[in-house]
Amino acid sequence: MAKILVIDDDVDICLMLCDVVEVIGHQAEYAKTLGKGVDMVLAGEYDVVLLDVNMPDGNGLEALQTIRSVARPPEVIIITGVGDPDSAELAIRNGAWDYIQKPLSSQKIILRLKRVLQYNDSLKSSSARAWAFSRQGIVGDSSKLNTCLDEIATASSSNGNVIILGETGTGKELLARTLHANSRRKEHKFVVVDCASLTETLVKSTLFGHERGAFTGADRSMEGLVKQADGGTLFLDEVGELSLESQKVFLRVLQEHSFRPIGGKSEVESDFRLISATHRDVDKMVCEKQFRQDLFYRLCAITIEVPPLRERPEDIEQLVTYFTNNLCRRYSIPPKEISPDFLEALYGYLWPGNVRELYNVVEAAVSTSNLEQQLCSQHLPTNIRIHAVRSSIKKDNDSGAGSTPDWPAVELPPFKQYRDGIRERAEKQYLGRLMEISRGSIKEACRISRLGRTHLYALLKKYNISKTGWSE
Template identity: 60%
Template sequence: MANVLIIDDDKGVCGLLSEMIENIGHHATSVHTLESGLHESSQKTYDVVFLDVGLPDGNGLEAIPRLLGTQPPPEVVIITGSGEPDGAEIAIRNGAWDYLQKPLSVVKILLPIKRVLQYRDDLSKHRKPAVALKVHGIVGGSQQMKACLDLVAQAADSETNVLISGETGTGKELIAHAIHGNSSRAPSSFVVVDCASLPETLVESSLFGYEKGAFTGADRARDGLIKQADGGTLFLDEVGELPLSIQKAFLRVLQERSFRPLGAKQEIRSDFRLIAATNRDLDQMVECGLFRKDLLYRLKTMSIVLSPLRDRPGDVKDLVMYYTARLCEFHGIATKGFSPEFF
């Protein structure tokens, strides 16, 4: 049975959708404002969200990224007014599964509802169940965090490239470490490339390495970070900061698993697993010509989107207790507690 959330200020629309959804064996919840809809979606896992564009407290189109940022992300079906065809196109481009145009009727919406629910049912049958994980430093028991750890388990059990997206401070590197630490590559190196802090003039030599005499100051040969990750995991942190010239070169490395260090005459191979992370909208960067579409396609073979703490308040208590215990241990004092009123 699927859980369906309906966000629409028209109670008639909510009633019609709820009745149809429950008549075919699923559960429906209705709310009438954008704020209450976003709160509800952060507290409970939903398979499908029907989202009106024109809500009293905001534009539904602007809420699509937040809804898709929950884990696991729901399918979003936009409900538009009769005069909003452009909004429907924008919604689809931003990840909405489908759209319905008012006025709604049983004939108009029955097939789309069945299609999206069947799609979610098929999707769930192919999801692997959660397994026991080593998750050092990852704290929280919210639905979003549990779903995220399910994805970590799936990623750890495969060799596929993973793109981790989320705001600064959401724990992207912790998730990358967890994927590596639970994979068959755990005994080998986890090599971090901080793309945001590498000067553009040093990116190529840092990644690919160089031979002695390759440039002024190269008084000895040095392995690049790609070679250092041989047998292990290469983590490209803030991959959106890579210069376009390096993006092209790195795309070839992903395709061939070989590269030529600066000044070298022969290519060398490196067997690494790639995990990348970003706090930027790479799809938008592609549209602006700042990121290669073909590289993004290869990076996001599997995608994990991390929700900010403000969208998972249920994790606040766990985090406070975890870091309080660590601080007390560090300072050699008895573990402190908190009164119920504090939370």
């Protein structure tokens, strides 16, 4: 029996949906406010949440990430009286299962619920495999990273072509290796093709190999990368850099899984699984005739998007600790502590180079600190220290929750990121002041803030605020 929660301010709709759920043999509960509904999700384990968008105390879409951040996240079906394509896209991108418009019919709801519950059952049946999933050195526990890893785990159980999209430095190759290591092909090779370095003259020789004497200088036979990946995984790194001629070559290999080495007299077969990665907008490249549409469709049977580091700042401390410990072992120096001001400076930076840039910054800091026991902000590069100081001064000059993040003049962030930045600053400031006023009393803090105990604990954990952090 599944457990389903309805969050809607219309009691009649709540009761109707609960009746539908119970008719098909499942348990239903409802909440008339968004705050109450989120508290119930944080306190219990639900399989599905039917969530309204326009609630008296908030927007359901803005609560999606909180609902999906619990240890065992429920699937969320958005129900709304005003359908909006942009809101529907936002809902799906933030993890919603479906987005349906009122008026609601019993048939429409039952169909959605049966589909989502069948999906949940299939996940439970493969729980033993999910339990054994190897992260391969991937560090972080943010909801966005975990969603990405869930997609990697699902893809590893299939044999379809996968394309991994993400900005430079987000760890696309590491995720590709993780996918391979959790697949049925893990005992065979993971072969990397650096598409950016493939030249027109060498592409066929590099991919397909050649026979001895096939051309001047071919004094011995050479096996190509495609054959080396036989039984394993062929990884096309930065596939967006392929020339149109190279794309044509790859298309035939993907169709036939066979090729002829240069100078060879017969076709050679290779049973490989293809994973691609790129930081470029391939959809746009297809529209501009820079990338073959037929090849693009073959590459993206499964699409996985890697979140940039600025969208998962809660992972920064774990990453810094992991990098620091590894670097200290490599350099054979004593472990180093990490000061709060060091982390604070890193939190405020936008990380255009993502995790790779963070690693380089930590490596430079460890080298600069030499035998000092603690990493401090003084060990950081000048540009990050300047950004931290500018942000601090601007925050002091701005008033209350209306303060805005100090974005670089050359880069205006997306609206949602800008809005979330303001909201997170305000929430963190409020919670710190709340703990000070209540002197660490959760009961008193709940009375003042009118937050549920579970919700308050979740927010304190999210912002790493201790209830005993107030001053005497």
